[in-house]
Amino acid sequence: xxxxxxxxxxxxxxxxxxxxxxxxxxxxxxxxxxxxxxxxxxxxxxxxxxxxxxxxxxxxxxxxxxxxxxxxxxxxxxxxxxxxxxxxxxxxxxxxxxxxxxxxxxxxxxxxxxxxxxxxxxxxxxxxxxxxxxxxxxxxxxxxxxxxxxxxxxxxxxxxxxxxxxxxxxxxxxxxxxxxxxxxxxxxxxxxxxxxxxxxxxxxxxxxxxxxxxxxxxxxxxxxxxxxxxxxxxxxxxxxxxxxxxxxxxxxxxxxxxxxxxxxxxxxxxxxxxxxxxxxxxxxxxxxxxxxxxxxxxxxxxxxxxxxxxxxxxxxxxxxxxxxxxxxxxxxxxxxxxxxxxxxxxxxxxxxxxxxxxxxxxxxxxxxxxxxxxxxxxxxxxxxxxxxxxxxxxxxxxxxxxxxxxxxxxxxxxxxxxxxxxxxxxxxxxxxxxxxxxxxxxxxxxxxxxxxxxxxxxxxxxxxxxxxxxxxxxxxxxxxxxxxxxxxxxxxxxxxxxxxxxxxxxxxxxxxxxxxxxxxxxxx
Ligand code: FE
Ligand code: ZN
Numbered sequence: 001x002x003x004x005x006x007x008x009x010x011x012x013x014x015x016x017x018x019x020x021x022x023x024x025x026x027x028x029x030x031x032x033x034x035x036x037x038x039x040x041x042x043x044x045x046x047x048x049x050x051x052x053x054x055x056x057x058x059x060x061x062x063x064x065x066x067x068x069x070x071x072x073x074x075x076x077x078x079x080x081x082x083x084x085x086x087x088x089x090x091x092x093x094x095x096x097x098x099x100x101x102x103x104x105x106x107x108x109x110x111x112x113x114x115x116x117x118x119x120x121x122x123x124x125x126x127x128x129x130x131x132x133x134x135x136x137x138x139x140x141x142x143x144x145x146x147x148x149x150x151x152x153x154x155x156x157x158x159x160x161x162x163x164x165x166x167x168x169x170x171x172x173x174x175x176x177x178x179x180x181x182x183x184x185x186x187x188x189x190x191x192x193x194x195x196x197x198x199x200x201x202x203x204x205x206x207x208x209x210x211x212x213x214x215x216x217x218x219x220x221x222x223x224x225x226x227x228x229x230x231x232x233x234x235x236x237x238x239x240x241x242x243x244x245x246x247x248x249x250x251x252x253x254x255x256x257x258x259x260x261x262x263x264x265x266x267x268x269x270x271x272x273x274x275x276x277x278x279x280x281x282x283x284x285x286x287x288x289x290x291x292x293x294x295x296x297x298x299x300x301x302x303x304x305x306x307x308x309x310x311x312x313x314x315x316x317x318x319x320x321x322x323x324x325x326x327x328x329x330x331x332x333x334x335x336x337x338x339x340x341x342x343x344x345x346x347x348x349x350x351x352x353x354x355x356x357x358x359x360x361x362x363x364x365x366x367x368x369x370x371x372x373x374x375x376x377x378x379x380x381x382x383x384x385x386x387x388x389x390x391x392x393x394x395x396x397x398x399x400x401x402x403x404x405x406x407x408x409x410x411x412x413x414x415x416x417x418x419x420x421x422x423x424x425x426x427x428x429x430x431x432x433x434x435x436x437x438x439x440x441x442x443x444x445x446x447x448x449x450x451x452x453x454x455x456x457x458x459x460x461x462x463x464x465x466x467x468x469x470x471x472x473x474x475x476x477x478x479x480x481x482x483x484x485x486x487x488x489x490x491x492x493x494x495x496x497x498x499x500x501x502x503x504x505x506x507x508x509x510x511x512x513x514x515x516x517x518x519x520x521x522x523x524x
Contacts, residue, residue, distance in 0.1 A: 008032060012041055018191070019045045019213045022057040030060065049213060105297075107261050107304035107512070111350035115306065116398045122356075123368035123390035123455055136450035137442070141181065141225070142200065144437070144454035148227035149179050151247040151436050151459070158229040158245055165201035173235045175242070178204070181227050185219065193219040195241070197230060206232055206239040218244045221417050221431060226440040247436035253480040255463035258398035258513035263304045265289065266509050268311035268406070268468025269488035271360065272343065273336035275329045276491040277316070278524065281506040285489075285523045286346045301519075305510065308351050311468040311486055312358025312391055312406035314340045314372070320360055327493060333362055334376060341379025349385050356391040358406035358469060366449035367408060367439050367456060368392060392438055392456065398513055400463045407467030407485065409439035409446040414470075416441065422501060425485035426474030429467055433458065433478060464511065471496070471503035475518050482516060484509050 009028050016023040031037045047066045048054050055062050152158045161177040183203070184196035192210035196203060208219045222228065222244070231243040267285075271277050287293050291303035315336035316328060330336045344353060355372070357363045362376040369391040374381045380388055389395075392405035413428040414420055420427050432438055438456040439446045448456070464482045471488035488505045496503060506524025511517070 008037075012037065015041050016045065016058060018211055019049070020211075021045065021048060021055070024057065024059055026060055027058055027063065030063070045213065046217070049217075107263065107300055109300075109303050110262050110306035111303070111348070113260060113262055113306055115352045117307070117352055117354075117387075118396045119387065119389060120394040120396055120401070120460075122393040123370050136452065139452040140448065140450050140454055141442075143452060144225075144457060145181055145200065145227055147454060147457040147459060148247055148436060151457075152179055152227065152229050152245065154250075155229075155245060155248070157231075161229060163201035164197065164199045164204050167204065167234060167239075169234055169236050171235065173233045175231070175233050176239075177229060177231050179227065179229045180204075181225055182222055183225070185222055185224065192216060193241075195219065195222070195230075197228075204239060206230060206241050208241045208244075212241070215241055215244060220419070223413065223416055223431065223435060224441040224444070226435045226437060246434045248434050249436075249461055249479040249481055251479055253461055255400060255480060255516075257516050258400060260398070261304065261512060261514040262306045262398075263301070263510050263512050264307035264309060264397065264402075265305045266309045266311070266466050266484050266486040266511065267489065268466075268486045269313040269358065269471055269490055270310075270340070270343075271313055271316040271488070271490035272340050273318075273328055273330035273333075274316035274490055274493070275327050276493050277329075278489050278491055278505055281524050282343065282489050283346075285506075285508060286343075288521070288523065289351065290348055301510075304512075305351060306513075307397055308347060308353045309402065309404060309466055309486075310353065310355045311404050311466050312356050312369075313360040313468060313488075314355065314358070315360060315362070316490075317360040317362065321495065337362070337372075337377045338379060340377070341383070344380065344386065345383065347385075351385060353383070353386045354393070354395060354404065355380060355386060355388050356393050356404050356406060358391070359408050363390075364449070366447040368449065369406070394460065394462070400513060401460065402464045402466060403458065403462035404466045405438050407469035409441070409444075410467065410470050410485075412439070412441050412444035412446055415444070422470055423472055424474055425467070425470035425472050426476040426483045428470075429465060429474070429483045429485060430476065430478045433465060433481060433483070471501070471505065473504045473507045473509065473520060475509055475520065482511065482518065484511070484518065 012028055012031060031040060034040055161179045164178055167176055180197035180199040182195060183198045186194045188194055190210045193208035195206050197206060208215050210216060229245040230241055232239050232241045288302040289305055291299040318333050325331060330339060357369045357372045359365060361372050363369050363372050371388045371390045380386050392403060395402050410425055410428045413431050414422050436458040439448060442448055462481060466484050468486050470485055473487035474485040476483045486509055487507050488503050491505050492503055507520050507522045510519045
């Protein structure tokens with residue numbers, strides 16, 4: 001071995017040893033022959049850690065035994081250390097053809113059913129250009145801190161937390177719990193983490209030792225400005241982290257399906273006005289809703305849809321990014337909304353349509369977003385079966401709590417947690433649920449309105465969490481919450497092509513509100 005390779009091998013060896021594993025030289029050699037040994041090693045350690053009985057020595061036989069789980073890591077990569085919390089979305093049925101018979105049985109015609117829908121909470125209309133002074137950021141953060149502290153304290157393991165100012169150092173190690181906002185996170189040279197935590201009483205810097213692999217993994221997933229509880233031990237001025245707790249969704253959460261077998265269709269990101277809006281695919285979807293497509297069971301399935309939930313980006317908008325006008329076929333924002341009206345009027349009237357805005361829509365960009373103003377979308381306001389709400393919106397349908405949010409912050413989540421990818425937007429949504437906040441990080445791509453009340457704390461646990469924005473479909477069930485990203489009706493744009501984003505347009509998740517079963521239908 002050349003010395004360069006030797007030093008690589010000893011680096012790998014260290015990696016294993018620091019995580020508590022011995023490793024044979026045959027395994028090291030094998031790893032060095034692989035293309036991306038670093039990430040492979042990470043995955044091996046991660047998989048070994050998850051096993052109920054972790055091995056002492058990583059052998060070739062062990063590698064063979066875990067190979068399938070390493071290869072099969074394309075989905076929900078971001079959430080695999082919490083794998084036990086996931087159920088297969090009971091189950092997701094993917095269908096590429098409308099010709100086969102619908103898998104759903106006993107569905108009833110939605111037009112024979114009264115809509116049962118109440119709006120629980122949504123941001124009110126505000127001036128589009130409301131400028132709030134930066135000093136108000138402190139109030140927003142204080143509101144966030146207080147709400148999330150309350151949620152954290154519902155956990156039995158966070159009860160003994162003390163204010164940061166009350167921490168005292170002594171010559172002996174002493175255990176403490178603190179609840180604070182993560183104001184800084186940095187990886188240490190040796191692979192641990194340095195965190196700065198702030199509460200209203202003060203600030204403290206804490207260290208996640210690199211040898212505590214599971215805590216390092218938790219730290220890796222933390223989002224800037226999220227509120228967490230830290231268990232740690234303090235001696236003199238050193239504070240070592242022993243555990244990190246999030247507000248989380250309690251494991252006991254569950255929801256009861258609607259008493260009647262009807263469905264909701266979840267869509268988002270139409271981007272009407274863009275040359276890439278898939279007009280014909282959308283028309284096909286509407287025909288399906290009318291019960292005009294497929295065999296008898298398929299038609300019945302389409303007719304059972306009572307609710308159409310649209311999670312933002314109805315139009316492409318104008319002036320959103322440089323040179324956008326080249327990709328517009330409708331260059332006037334009012335006319336873009338007129339076209340949305342024309343399209344949605346084709347949806348059967350017995351279907352209740354709920355609309356929230358996205359970052360391409362004509363409303364305030366800072367979150368929370370007020371509803372698209374009537375001035376732009378008069379047609380939509382006049383339709384008796386349409387409700388125009390803000391983002392996020394909490395609604396109740398047949399006693400099922402649905403949280404609709406455009407998902408603007410998913411970009412920031414994907415960017416700050418390297419193991420979560422755009423292809424699995426559902427994993428990113430799960431991180432928001434665990435943080436109990438729809439957009440924790442200030443100063444990223446997501447702009448937050450500096451309001452005195454933090455509207456984005458997920459105070460009430462939804463039964464269904466619906467978002468869009470990533471243009472990629474994703475469905476999962478996390479601790480009883482059905483998490484759905486509804487993709488898009490816009491084909492890959494030139495911009496997306498350049499930055500290597502591959503959307504999955506034209507796939508619509510339909511949820512049976514009675515059985516909770518999600519079927520993803522590809523209309524494209
Ligand atoms: Fe979009
Ligand atoms: Zn968007």
